[in-house]
Amino acid sequence: MTTLPPEPEPTPAPPPSSCQRVIAAYDRIAEVDRPDIWITLRPVEDALVDAKAVDERVRTGADLPLAGTLAAVVDVIDVLDVAGLPSAGEDVCRVGATSVSRLTAAGTVVIGKTNCDRFGGDLEHTHSPYGGVSAALNTACVSGSASSGAAVAVALGLVDLAVGTDTAGAGRVPASLNGIVGLKPTLGLVPKTGAAPCAGISLFARSLTLGQRALGLMTGPDGIDPLVRDWPPDVRLSAGDRPRVAIPGSDILTDLTLRSRSAFLGAVSALRASGALVEPVEISALLSVGELIHDDGFTADRQRVAEAGMIALRMLSEYDALVLPTVADHPEVAEALSDPDGVSRRLERFTAFVNLLDLAAVTVPASPSDLGPYGVSVVVRPFDDQVAIDLAAVLTDEQADFPYPAPGADLVVFGAHLRGQPLNGRLVAAGARFTGLVQTDEGYRMVLLPTDPPQPGVVPVPAAGERTMLSGERWRLSPAALGAFAATLPAPFVLGRIRLENGETPLAVLCDQAATANATELTKYQCWRAYLRFVSTAGPRDLGRPA
Numbered sequence: 154m155t156t157l158p159p160e161p162e163p164t165p166a167p168p169p170s171s172c173q174r175v176i177a178a179y180d181r182i183a184e185v186d187r188p189d190i191w192i193t194l195r196p197v198e199d200a201l202v203d204a205k206a207v208d209e210r211v212r213t214g215a216d217l218p219l220a221g222t223l224a225a226v227v228d229v230i231d232v233l234d235v236a237g238l239p240s241a242g243e244d245v246c247r248v249g250a251t252s253v254s255r256l257t258a259a260g261t262v263v264i265g266k267t268n269c270d271r272f273g274g275d276l277e278h279t280h281s282p283y284g285g286v287s288a289a290l291n292t293a294c295v296s297g298s299a300s301s302g303a304a305v306a307v308a309l310g311l312v313d314l315a316v317g318t319d320t321a322g323a324g325r326v327p328a329s330l331n332g333i334v335g336l337k338p339t340l341g342l343v344p345k346t347g348a349a350p351c352a353g354i355s356l357f358a359r360s361l362t363l364g365q366r367a368l369g370l371m372t373g374p375d376g377i378d379p380l381v382r383d384w385p386p387d388v389r390l391s392a393g394d395r396p397r398v399a400i401p402g403s404d405i406l407t408d409l410t411l412r413s414r415s416a417f418l419g420a421v422s423a424l425r426a427s428g429a430l431v432e433p434v435e436i437s438a439l440l441s442v443g444e445l446i447h448d449d450g451f452t453a454d455r456q457r458v459a460e461a462g463m464i465a466l467r468m469l470s471e472y473d474a475l476v477l478p479t480v481a482d483h484p485e486v487a488e489a490l491s492d493p494d495g496v497s498r499r500l501e502r503f504t505a506f507v508n509l510l511d512l513a514a515v516t517v518p519a520s521p522s523d524l525g526p527y528g529v530s531v532v533v534r535p536f537d538d539q540v541a542i543d544l545a546a547v548l549t550d551e552q553a554d555f556p557y558p559a560p561g562a563d564l565v566v567f568g569a570h571l572r573g574q575p576l577n578g579r580l581v582a583a584g585a586r587f588t589g590l591v592q593t594d595e596g597y598r599m600v601l602l603p604t605d606p607p608q609p610g611v612v613p614v615p616a617a618g619e620r621t622m623l624s625g626e627r628w629r630l631s632p633a634a635l636g637a638f639a640a641t642l643p644a645p646f647v648l649g650r651i652r653l654e655n656g657e658t659p660l661a662v663l664c665d666q667a668a669t670a671n672a673t674e675l676t677k678y679q680c681w682r683a684y685l686r687f688v689s690t691a692g693p694r695d696l697g698r699p700a
Contacts, residue, residue, distance in 0.1 A: 412482075515531050594653065
């Protein structure tokens, strides 16, 4: 009987071009019929001109990481050199926003400016001079904040990204109430050039992975904003496998509606299931400092803000993150119209303190679809943004393949520093990030060293010696963490360049050649774990003795 060859795998369809995305977006805009979202929507012809330029650059080989994505921008941020979009007005510096120009340089096409309160004071967003914006999925409810026009545009699938601002929660409250991702980075990482006065720039995204990629492109000094900050040399690049997470005590959670409490506790359960160590803490001091924002808390009440800041940092020094409900409930528009100040204060209860205390936060959806949109926020120390993203990724079931902070160096390890091995905790404590398995080229050997705990020594060898490809793990560390790791590396281990099978030459934990003279040869096993498996199946023995 003749066996037929298997059917070939179907070729995946190419992603939509920028032009196709623009056409589909304007069809969707007409379908949803929500003119309250936009202050200025570009003519489709103007957007297609930009889209065609992106498609042509992609065709000629340009590296545009955001090609095929569309964005909206809140009206208090200037967008220059984009046809069809007016200036944000006299109250905004007439300089194009760095945050937006970096997105368009990466291939994003901006299609419009969205409705917002002029200076971000209208947190429930029912009193904009252009009319209120209701929630994406329930028009009887508020959309959430001064930047909510941008958030609703993402939630309804009109754009992939939207640039907003965040002072008391404008980048997180609407993300929660409209079921999307909201990123509020550490203050100063993204330049505020071209934006009206605000605490910082925020970003809405349809997914955490896309938001992280876009935020990375927006980050960094622009030579204009004097308040831009650089990453510290010891920045943490990972939350680790067993992060310690603080949550509010039960007394705080009783203030939530049943739906909100159910969604929040579901998120906490997901974090526990992922390996996080979750503990309730007292957060009333943090919530009370948020109320100072109504007293111009950035310039007045400095003593109380400083005291609360010390409390926050002391608490967070014992934990990797604080996970909070973003809002207690979802108010209706009618209630917001009758009591705007009360609704606004209620919405910002869990968000207003974050910028006052120089913290970072990520908000992600955390409720089943039958409960309606609801998000939780992961709050972290300044510059621990990637820790927040890692924990948020547990809730969105996404996996980023790169850390948000740009600085970092790769390190390849082969023995006791591997995941699950005795010394791996040193990498985790340094905020190192596991980035994948690697294999060397055929130029190395591995021997057993009489160390405590037992470890392999890896050395390059000439072509005449016993040599093979060895398996290891690649980790990424901040510059300071790598320096500290190197300083505490005991003899006979040294850091040196190693050649991988793909030609890359990262740093690796190697061994001094002299220490291998009388050592047991392990090269045939090709990796430390394979040797450990052999020992475990061969019977009890001292790992330091020949196998």
